Amino acid sequence: MDTQTEPSRNPAKIEILRAWPDASICHGFIGRTGGVSTGAFASMNLSYWVGDDDRAVDENWERLRREVPDLKLVARLNQVHGNVVHAATRDTATLRPAGDGLVTAEPGVMLGIFSADCVPILMVDSKRKIAGALHAGWRGVIADIADAGVRAMTLLGARASDVRAAMGPSIGQCCFEVDAELGDRFGREIEGARNHTSAGRPGKAFIDLRAVVRDQLERAGLAPVNIASVGPCTRCAGDHFFSRRAAGGTTTGLQISFIGFAA
Ligand SMILES: [Zn+2]
Numbered sequence: 001m002d003t004q005t006e007p008s009r010n011p012a013k014i015e016i017l018r019a020w021p022d023a024s025i026c027h028g029f030i031g032r033t034g035g036v037s038t039g040a041f042a043s044m045n046l047s048y049w050v051g052d053d054d055r056a057v058d059e060n061w062e063r064l065r066r067e068v069p070d071l072k073l074v075a076r077l078n079q080v081h082g083n084v085v086h087a088a089t090r091d092t093a094t095l096r097p098a099g100d101g102l103v104t105a106e107p108g109v110m111l112g113i114f115s116a117d118c119v120p121i122l123m124v125d126s127k128r129k130i131a132g133a134l135h136a137g138w139r140g141v142i143a144d145i146a147d148a149g150v151r152a153m154t155l156l157g158a159r160a161s162d163v164r165a166a167m168g169p170s171i172g173q174c175c176f177e178v179d180a181e182l183g184d185r186f187g188r189e190i191e192g193a194r195n196h197t198s199a200g201r202p203g204k205a206f207i208d209l210r211a212v213v214r215d216q217l218e219r220a221g222l223a224p225v226n227i228a229s230v231g232p233c234t235r236c237a238g239d240h241f242f243s244r245r246a247a248g249g250t251t252t253g254l255q256i257s258f259i260g261f262a263a
Pocket of ligand 1: 234
């Protein structure tokens, strides 16, 4: 452990970025500061499934709930980089099914998505009190989880034209260097994605994941003005957010992004 950098990762304050001022929409993108986990999980790791000490994760959740008391019942997923979206209810919230998206129409059910470079997407139709949360890594983007998420919300009664979406802290084009083959695949398989890739070193390409997701959300029926992007590149801001790339691809903690309506 690097004791010199530890203090900067363990200040008292939990960072919560928000996209919308409406107090009725309980939501936020949590950073990695303000918790008690150590090492690769320092300090605000909120996942029990990455190898962190359960007691530290318990304490982190307690700290977060002191800041956000409405985070009582948080539906979570076994995230698998696909495009399956589950509707969560009070009865199913604790099941943790395999998938990468959650939607709900039940006040009191909060939706939580874990990430550490992938794009967390929070969505809301506040007229009808329907919420959604998605996890979009490059596989999920190719599978168009944004579209699947908007469809799942409309099945609960939301209207795409009233849905607002916010993409949170995630790896930026500055740092998302992939094999050129994957860049080509994005261009071939996703409409408009060629506009959001650029050449890197020989055999490499850079992809702007949030820009690709933005296009997908628009194609799913969202108004451009209703799509926000919040927070920095996780790798560039590795002191404030967990980043698998900043950690050299090894184990790291995960931050949570959440949304829902209080009961
Ligand atoms: Zn970056």
